[in-house]
Amino acid sequence: MTSPQIEIQLIAVVVAIACAIPGVFLVLRKMALISDAISHSILPGIVIGFFITHDLNSPLLILLAALTGVITVILVEAIQKTGLVKEDTAIGLVFPVLFSIGVIMIAKNANDVHLDVDAVLLGELAFAPFDRLMMFGADVGPKSLWVMGVILIVIVLLLIMFYKELKVSTFDIGLSSALGFSPVILHYGLMSISSITVVGAFDAVGAILVVAFMIAPAATAYLLTSDLKKMLWLSICFGVISAISGYWLAHLLDASISGSMTTVLGILFLGTYLFAPNKGYFSVLYRHRQQRIEVSLLAFLLHLNNHTEENERHVNHLNEHINWQKVQSKTVLELAQKNNMIIINDDIVSLTEKGEDFTKLAIEYIITNKDDKIEHMKDDFFLFRG
Amino acid sequence: MKDLKIAINVDDLTVAYNYKPVLWDIDLAIPEGVLMAIVGPNGAGKSTLIKAILGIIDPIAGSVSIFGKPYEKQRKLVAYVPQKGSVDWDFPTTAFDVVLMGTYGKLGWIKRPKQAEKKAALEALEKVGMLAFKNRQISQLSGGQQQRIFLARALVQDASIYFMDEPFQGVDATTEIAIINILKSLRKEGKTVVVVHHDLQTVPEYFDWVTFLNVKKIATGPVKDIFNDDNLTKTYGINYKVAVNK
Numbered sequence: 060m061t062s063p064q065i066e067i068q069l070i071a072v073v074v075a076i077a078c079a080i081p082g083v084f085l086v087l088r089k090m091a092l093i094s095d096a097i098s099h100s101i102l103p104g105i106v107i108g109f110f111i112t113h114d115l116n117s118p119l120l121i122l123l124a125a126l127t128g129v130i131t132v133i134l135v136e137a138i139q140k141t142g143l144v145k146e147d148t149a150i151g152l153v154f155p156v157l158f159s160i161g162v163i164m165i166a167k168n169a170n171d172v173h174l175d176v177d178a179v180l181l182g183e184l185a186f187a188p189f190d191r192l193m194m195f196g197a198d199v200g201p202k203s204l205w206v207m208g209v210i211l212i213v214i215v216l217l218l219i220m221f222y223k224e225l226k227v228s229t230f231d232i233g234l235s236s237a238l239g240f241s242p243v244i245l246h247y248g249l250m251s252i253s254s255i256t257v258v259g260a261f262d263a264v265g266a267i268l269v270v271a272f273m274i275a276p277a278a279t280a281y282l283l284t285s286d287l288k289k290m291l292w293l294s295i296c297f298g299v300i301s302a303i304s305g306y307w308l309a310h311l312l313d314a315s316i317s318g319s320m321t322t323v324l325g326i327l328f329l330g331t332y333l334f335a336p337n338k339g340y341f342s343v344l345y346r347h348r349q350q351r352i353e354v355s356l357l358a359f360l361l362h363l364n365n366h367t368e369e370n371e372r373h374v375n376h377l378n379e380h381i382n383w384q385k386v387q388s389k390t391v392l393e394l395a396q397k398n399n400m401i402i403i404n405d406d407i408v409s410l411t412e413k414g415e416d417f418t419k420l421a422i423e424y425i426i427t428n429k430d431d432k433i434e435h436m437k438d439d440f441f442l443f444r445g
Numbered sequence: 446m447k448d449l450k451i452a453i454n455v456d457d458l459t460v461a462y463n464y465k466p467v468l469w470d471i472d473l474a475i476p477e478g479v480l481m482a483i484v485g486p487n488g489a490g491k492s493t494l495i496k497a498i499l500g501i502i503d504p505i506a507g508s509v510s511i512f513g514k515p516y517e518k519q520r521k522l523v524a525y526v527p528q529k530g531s532v533d534w535d536f537p538t539t540a541f542d543v544v545l546m547g548t549y550g551k552l553g554w555i556k557r558p559k560q561a562e563k564k565a566a567l568e569a570l571e572k573v574g575m576l577a578f579k580n581r582q583i584s585q586l587s588g589g590q591q592q593r594i595f596l597a598r599a600l601v602q603d604a605s606i607y608f609m610d611e612p613f614q615g616v617d618a619t620t621e622i623a624i625i626n627i628l629k630s631l632r633k634e635g636k637t638v639v640v641v642h643h644d645l646q647t648v649p650e651y652f653d654w655v656t657f658l659n660v661k662k663i664a665t666g667p668v669k670d671i672f673n674d675d676n677l678t679k680t681y682g683i684n685y686k687v688a689v690n691k
Binding site: 087229289 | 500517531538554
């Protein structure tokens with residue numbers, strides 16, 4: 060690997076981690092759309108900042124542009140508070156206007172400003188290593204790596220300091236407020252950090268990819284875990300994996316780096332959506348199929364429980380009596396046998412002691428909806444997991 | 446009620462949503478050590494009253510004091526159980542973690558829960574009979590179990606005053622009895638418990654103090670004195686009759 064290659068990947072990894080952390084909270088707060096709005100509406104802030112500083116990596120420009128991001132959030136909430144339109148409409152009203160103002164500003168000053176809309180939206184990671192940071196006359200690395208590095212350190216420090224506050228205000232805004240952790244301060248803190256991250260990253264990776272790095276890893280992690288800390292770690296991992304493999308995919312295809320990274324993020328999400336152990340598509344499909352069989356099993360056991368006469372309990376009569384297809388009868392019989400709930404003598408089915416207990420408890424649960432006695436059944440049967 | 450020390454004092458409280466008043470000029474003094482129900486029809490402002498007392502909603506007029514001081518200074522004396530439906534139960538966390546959140550208030554900003562807090566959370570889980578479920582993801586709990594977790598979270602706050610917004614909503618009979626027993630034992634310890642309540646039939650059995658609310662305060666006082674058809678009719682607007690076991 061050449062040194063620019065390493066630098067590009069390093070920048071992408073730092074951006075991925077810096078985006079994944081606020082992204083988790085945005086996704087859990089159902090505010091993913093806000094990050095999209097911020098990523099566009101920072102444009103006028105960037106343009107004004109550029110007029111003043113003539114440097115896309117200047118801290119002043121980053122703060123000015125981040126301010127535009129926070130203003131976006133304030134405007135969206137103000138419109139929403141009128142009660143006339145819903146949040147998504149308010150978002151759709153605000154960011155195109157701010158973005159257009161930025162576009163007009165660039166167009167009117169096209170001759171003086173080396174800035175175009177494409178660059179802001181799509182970024183160009185391949186050029187990032189050309190813009191070097193010079194310190195005391197020495198080249199210390201690409202500027203965007205330094206900018207994003209500092210932003211990442213700030214984000215990690217804030218996360219460590221305010222993890223508990225962010226958690227409680229995301230989960231239960233009422234409790235957070237009652238405990239004295241002002242949800243307003245935390246909300247705008249998160250919004251400010253998200254805005255700063257977007258602004259810091261747009262130059263390197265573009266505003267659209269920033270959104271992808273914020274939302275996709277968090278959404279993917281959400282499908283895999285039910286623990287906030289693990290969700291944060293998983294999001295970071297997904298971001299880093301996409302950054303590196305996306306870079307090499309771009310290398311292989313000779314295509315846009317940011318585009319390839321976003322594609323990898325999409326593929327990762329799709330794969331997880333299909334194959335995640337609990338919330339994934341196939342596992343839900345499997346669970347529903349199992350639940351259907353378990354309901355049949357229960358109906359069958361109940362039938363056995365209610366009938367002592369042998370003709371009602373004959374294997375061949377199952378189809379006629381409970382109106383099942385052959386395949387279904389076979390599946391249910393096998394499931395019951397596997398769990399030692401029935402014994403079959405001369406094609407006559409009888410409940411075992413275990414089968415009787417199971418039936419009794421299951422019926423009691425269905426009638427009373429009290430699940431304290433059936434805890435042990437939850438592991439083997441989906442039906443009782445609520 | 447020999448000693449009528451006032452725990453919560455609400456003075457001329459008016460709250461409006463979008464300029465529409467939902468609470469009008471409420472004056473309310475809740476004595477220390479009572480187990481009080483707030484009753485009233487839907488939209489009467491019951492939850493709003495609690496939220497305004499806790500500073501979650503800003504009133505447009507009036508003030509609230511907890512043992513004579515503003516709520517902001519008395520946070521640590523107060524525990525709050527919001528409506529179960531007000532949070533997202535798909536949030537990635539466990540029963541234990543939710544209960545642990547009850548300790549955050551006393552910790553204040555930045556400080557992390559340590560062994561002492563974790564021990565307190567486990568004890569609270571035990572009190573509500575949920576210790577076996579401590580590591581379960583909260584979406585995997587039944588409605589009644591979720592309510593018990595919320596109650597445990599309030600218990601861990603070790604407060605003097607407990608506010609609960611419809612703790613019996615959507616819970617099974619066993620959980621309802623378990624919850625009311627815990628509330629009664631809190632009262633025995635001298636704590637003040639304020640509950641937004643829907644089931645008028647159980648008011649005389651569960652509570653010793655009651656406030657009738659319908660945008661305005663209709664009446665407040667001991668259940669045995671004021672829980673009658675007259676106040677019920679005034680509050681609910683129709684001729685309301687309840688079998689009151691006196």
